[in-house]
Structures are given as structure tokens and as C-alpha cells.
Amino acid sequence: MSETSSLHIAVIGGGPGGYAAAFLAADLGMKVTLIDEELNPGGVCLYRGCIPSKALLHVAKLIDESRHAKNWGIEFGEPKIDVDRLRSFKEGVVNKLTGGLGQLSKQRKIEYLRGKASFENSNTLRVAKTGGGEDSISFDRIIIATGSRPAVIPSLKLDTPRMMDSTSALDLKDVPATLLVIGGGYIGLELGTVYAALGSKVSVVEMTAGLLPGADRDLVLPLQKRIEKSFESILLNTTVTGVKEDSNGIRVSLDGPEVKEREKVFEKVLVSVGRKPNSEIAGLEKTQVQIGERGFIQVNKQLQTNDPAVYAIGDVVGEPMLAHKASHEGRVAVEAIAGHKVAFEPNAIPAVVFTDPEIAWCGLTETQAKKENREIKVAKFPWAASGRAMTLDRTEGMTKLLIDPQTERVLGMGIVGAGAGELIAEGVLAVEMAAVARDVALSIHPHPTLSETVMESAEVFFGTSTHIYRPKR
Numbered sequence: 001m002s003e004t005s006s007l008h009i010a011v012i013g014g015g016p017g018g019y020a021a022a023f024l025a026a027d028l029g030m031k032v033t034l035i036d037e038e039l040n041p042g043g044v045c046l047y048r049g050c051i052p053s054k055a056l057l058h059v060a061k062l063i064d065e066s067r068h069a070k071n072w073g074i075e076f077g078e079p080k081i082d083v084d085r086l087r088s089f090k091e092g093v094v095n096k097l098t099g100g101l102g103q104l105s106k107q108r109k110i111e112y113l114r115g116k117a118s119f120e121n122s123n124t125l126r127v128a129k130t131g132g133g134e135d136s137i138s139f140d141r142i143i144i145a146t147g148s149r150p151a152v153i154p155s156l157k158l159d160t161p162r163m164m165d166s167t168s169a170l171d172l173k174d175v176p177a178t179l180l181v182i183g184g185g186y187i188g189l190e191l192g193t194v195y196a197a198l199g200s201k202v203s204v205v206e207m208t209a210g211l212l213p214g215a216d217r218d219l220v221l222p223l224q225k226r227i228e229k230s231f232e233s234i235l236l237n238t239t240v241t242g243v244k245e246d247s248n249g250i251r252v253s254l255d256g257p258e259v260k261e262r263e264k265v266f267e268k269v270l271v272s273v274g275r276k277p278n279s280e281i282a283g284l285e286k287t288q289v290q291i292g293e294r295g296f297i298q299v300n301k302q303l304q305t306n307d308p309a310v311y312a313i314g315d316v317v318g319e320p321m322l323a324h325k326a327s328h329e330g331r332v333a334v335e336a337i338a339g340h341k342v343a344f345e346p347n348a349i350p351a352v353v354f355t356d357p358e359i360a361w362c363g364l365t366e367t368q369a370k371k372e373n374r375e376i377k378v379a380k381f382p383w384a385a386s387g388r389a390m391t392l393d394r395t396e397g398m399t400k401l402l403i404d405p406q407t408e409r410v411l412g413m414g415i416v417g418a419g420a421g422e423l424i425a426e427g428v429l430a431v432e433m434a435a436v437a438r439d440v441a442l443s444i445h446p447h448p449t450l451s452e453t454v455m456e457s458a459e460v461f462f463g464t465s466t467h468i469y470r471p472k473r
């Protein structure tokens with residue numbers, strides 16, 4: 001038995017950060033109490049984030065493919081959508097996964113407390129239990145994994161079911177005839193994709209000059225072209241200045257150079273303008289935890305706060321607010337508590353936008369390189385030259401590698417195209433293993449697959465890609 005096995009760890013929040021931390025702590029022999037208000041662990045990701053959205057996006061993709069199939073000589077006709085069954089498919093997925101986490105938690109002998117936690121001091125929590133009553137628990141170390149919630153703009157707040165955030169949009173009460181999505185970030189675009197496939201006329205307004213601010217423009221372009229066809233409209237450089245409910249829906253006031261109609265009525269409106277960290281935990285002021293910019297809890301590379309007994313992980317400590325970042329931080333925090341020599345210092349945290357086409361990137365981006373004035377070589381392989389992309393009738397994609405011109409090391413990868421979210425894992429491995437372009441070019445990739453575009457983009461770097469002709473200079 002290691003020394004750490006005598007430690008009692010408390011974890012507030014059962015999301016992918018909190019449960020990953022709790023499970024590892026139990027695996028390392030620690031006594032673990034995990035606190036969350038839901039019936040089972042899962043957090044935002046499983047109950048109202050990654051998982052339900054991907055279940056619905058899978059169905060959206062099927063609908064789109066079936067519509068597209070007439071180009072290949074097959075007609076299915078218009079789909080009949082049974083919203084209740086679709087909702088129960090999605091809920092079934094969520095229940096199976098969260099139930100499974102509940103089982104895994106029991107098998108590891110984790111004490112799972114259902115309720116809301118507040119701090120008494122750095123080593124004691126009070127838990128207002130979901131069924132009523134209170135518990136007090138003492139522990140040696142605590143990990144805060146309270147996650148985040150949708151950001152709210154006061155001027156866009158209306159107390160009506162016609163105004164949705166990501167959580168109510170995922171509830172899928174019905175399919176509105178018209179839907180306005182406020183915010184062109186990944187959550188808005190993913191949910192817009194779902195509703196558009198189900199039959200809503202979807203419009204998107206984005207305050208900045210482009211969709212998915214922060215992502216490389218060449219990755220966004222093929223997506224924008226496709227959703228320009230499937231969505232009703234995309235208004236960039238546009239702000240929503242007010243919302244009012246009337247008998248037909250929500251009357252929205254719009255402002256910006258591209259706006260033709262200053263007022264428009266939508267049956268429903270989805271506000272997806274970012275997320276806020278849940279750092280306003282009652283009693284936190286009784287500890288030495290410090291909160292920094294934008295409400296994120298401040299931590300060091302071991303995820304330890306200013307209070308030596310308190311660690312924090314996941315959305316509540318900062319961007320990127322992604323489930324896999326939260327889980328990884330959770331594991332690092334537990335190892336740090338166990339006394340292992342660890343630090344959270346990844347070179348590549350992948351980001352995936354599960355639209356159609358998907359967009360994914362990891363490591364350095366061109367946008368970031370430009371901002372930092374870093375010299376890089378970008379090797380792009382267009383999917384028009386990929387046999388596999390052609391068999392899928394999805395040649396609009398592109399794979400690119402960002403390469404250090406001196407060392408030829410792969411610093412980043414960006415992909416737009418069907419299945420980009422699965423393909424990006426190879427980029428993560430290349431960046432983290434410090435692969436050079438030659439390593440990627442010399443690794444035999446299976447044919448015919450989209451993964452060959454990764455190998456061929458490395459070949460593009462050397463000017464010797466098999467499927468791209470480059471005239472001799």
C-alpha cells in the first residue's frame with residue numbers, strides 16, 4: 001500500500017473532470033467522496049453537452065446523407081421525424097452512459113453524495129443533500145470540478161420557452177419552423193446543424209467577422225459554404241440589440257452592415273454566446289483560493305490553487321473548455337496529490353467542431369503562429385486529390401500540417417472534412433511525440449482512407465506528394 005492510500009479526497013462536480021479524478025484517486029487507493037446534484041456522475045458533458053449533442057448530430061448526418069443520396073441515384077423521400085422517439089434515443093444514450101459511470105463509481109467504492117457542496121473551510125464541506133438534509137464531510141485534499149454554465153446576456157433574457165440555451169435546445173421539445181441562433185461558435189453551429197436537418201429554417205448571427213472565431217479561416221470556409229446552403233442565413237458582423245416576445249414568436253432587433261431587415265420574428269431563439277465558470281461556490285472565501293480573470297479559479301501546473309489543500313480542474317479553471325482537457329487535468333491533479341512528479345503542460349489539446357463537415361485542429365494554429373510572429377511552413381493536402389474522399393462524395397475537405405522549417409518538426413495539424421474529429425488524434429500523437437514531417441510521410445497509411453491525407457500533407461511539405469503534381473522549377 002502506498003502512503004497516499006490513507007488520504008481522503010473530496011471532489012465537487014461529477015463531470016468528465018471530476019469523475020476522471022475520482023476514479024483515478026480510488027484506483028491509487030485513496031478514500032474518495034464525489035459530490036454532484038445528478039443521480040449519477042456525468043456532468044454537463046454527458047447530461048447536457050457532448051454526448052446528447054453528438055447523438056442528435058449523428059441523426060442529423062443521416063438525414064443529410066439520405067437527402068444527398070439522390071445524387072447517387074437513390075431517393076428515400078422526405079424523412080418523417082418522430083421527435084418523441086428521437087428524444088428517447090438521445091435520453092437512452094445519456095442514461096446508459098451515466099448509469100455506467102454510477103456502476104464504475106460503486107465498483108471503485110467511491111462514496112457518491114447527491115447534493116450541493118459549500119465550503120466550511122479548506123478541509124470541510126457542507127453538502128445540502130438532494131433528498132433533503134445536510135452532511136458535513138472532512139477530507140485531506142479537495143478537487144473543485146464544478147464546470148461551467150451557459151453565459152447569459154441580460155438584454156437577451158426573456159422568461160419564455162421560446163428562448164433557449166444549449167440545455168433547453170438539447171431537450172428537443174419540438175422542431176420550430178424558424179430558429180435564430182445567436183452566436184456562431186461551435187455549440188451554436190452544432191445545434192443549428194441538428195435543427196436544420198430536422199426541418200427548422202435556421203439563421204445564425206455572429207458579432208465578429210467570421211464563424212468560429214479563433215479557428216483558422218481556411219478550415220472554416222468549406223463549412224461556411226455548406227451551411228450557407230442548409231441554413232436560411234448567416235449574418236456576420238451583426239449584433240442582436242433586443243428581443244421581445246409577441247404572439248408569433250420572438251421579435252429580434254438586429255444591427256450591423258449586412259442587416260437588411262432590422263426586425264425579424266423567429267419561432268424560437270437559441271442563445272449560445274459562450275460559457276461562464278461555476279466558481280461562485282458558497283464558502284469559497286473561507287479558503288485561500290483565488291479567482292482570476294473572467295471568473296476562472298487560478299491554479300498552477302499541478303492544478304493546485306493558492307490553498308495547498310485545494311485543487312481545481314476543468315472548465316472552472318480556464319480555456320479550452322473541453323471535456324478531454326478536464327479529464328486530463330483531473331488525472332494530473334490526482335497524481336500531484338499522490339506525490340508523483342507531474343505537470344499539466346500539453347503541446348496539443350485537440351478541438352473538434354462536430355458540424356458537417358467537421359473541423360478539427362491541435363497544437364499550433366496558423367492564426368496563433370501569425371499572432372506570435374512565428375515562422376512556419378504550412379503543407380496542405382486538398383481532399384479533391386483523395387480517392388477515399390471521392391468515394392464519399394466529400395472532396396471539399398483539406399488536411400494541413402504546420403511544420404517548423406528548421407527542425408521539420410510537426411507543430412500542429414488542422415483538418416476540415418468528414419470525420420476530421422477522428423483523424424485529428426494522429427496529429428495529437430505526432431505533435432506530442434515530436435514527430436518530424438519525414439516520420440509522418442514514411443508511416444504507411446491504409447488505402448483507401450482519409451488518413452492518407454495526413455501522410456500526403458507531409459509529402460506535400462517535401463514537394464513529393466503522390467497525388468499532387470508539382471511542375472519542376
Ligand SMILES: Cc1cc2nc3c(=O)[nH]c(=O)nc-3n(C[C@H](O)[C@H](O)[C@H](O)COP(=O)(O)OP(=O)(O)OC[C@H]3O[C@@H](n4cnc5c(N)ncnc54)[C@H](O)[C@@H]3O)c2cc1C
Pocket residue numbers: 012013014015016017018035036037038042043044045046048049050051053115116117118145146147148166187278281313314315316321322323324325326354
Ligand atoms: C452543448 C454542448 C456541447 C459540448 N460538446 C463538447 C464536445 O463535443 N467535446 C468536448 O470536449 N466538450 C464539449 N462540451 C464542453 C464540455 O461539456 C465541458 O468542457 C465539460 O463538461 C467540462 O467538464 P468539467 O468536469 O469541468 O465540468 P462539468 O461537466 O461542467 O461538470 C460540473 C458538475 O459539477 C456540478 N456542480 C457545480 N457546482 C456544484 C456544487 N456546488 N456542488 C455539487 N455539484 C456541483 C454541476 O452540476 C456539474 O454536474 C460541450 C458543452 C456543451 C454545453
